[in-house]
Amino acid sequence: MKLLSIPLLLLLTACNSSPELISKDRCGTEDWKSLGYKTALNKKSVKEFDSVKLICGQKVAANVQELFVDGYSDGLIKYCTYETGFNTGKQGLALGKFCPPELQKNMMLGYRRGKQLRDQNQLYIEEEKRISQGLTTQNGLGNQ
Missing domain, CATH: 1.10.1490 (Dna Fragmentation Factor Alpha Subunit; Chain: A;)
Incomplete structure (x- = not known):
């Protein structure tokens, strides 16, 4: 058991250390x-x-x-810009707290707008999917 834990410890240490x-x-x-x-x-x-x-x-x-x-x-x-925030939100990624407060505010505005756009697109896609499935089922093409 001790032999297994040493390589595991080395692997975890390597994963946690940042490159120089x-x-x-x-x-x-x-x-x-x-x-x-x-x-x-x-x-x-x-x-x-x-x-x-x-x-x-x-x-x-x-x-x-x-x-x-x-x-x-x-x-x-x-x-730390509006554009970076917008693109991050649009991609559905998390926005960390890396930027200083004086730059974070504008970045957050962009993030919220990008996320809002992504959410609207997701709703549109889901609605299109429901409509498509509804039409398929009504036409007797579903459940064959």
Whole structure:
């Protein structure tokens, strides 16, 4: 039993850990603003930079965190929009609480509108299906 639990524990640990943002060999050459931007677009916390500091250690220049945060802020502005909310709602996906409150409000408006449109489309499809089934049954084509 003990032998089975070790591989399972390793598998669960691997599933729960997030991939590193950066490898140690890129610490001196990374485009930090771009990395921050991509981090935000991937809906990850700005605190992901803490792992960068652990990986890179002394190889991180003094202004790196500022560049990362600038890029991260740009990524939030790009992601946390009415359009993203609308598309998320229209697809029937859940909208997380990733965006800061000042951007979340507009995103939620889009989400509600997209979800409303999706719900209306679903009702239309269900009604068409009922009508189609009703006509099929009335014409004697159903239950053959």
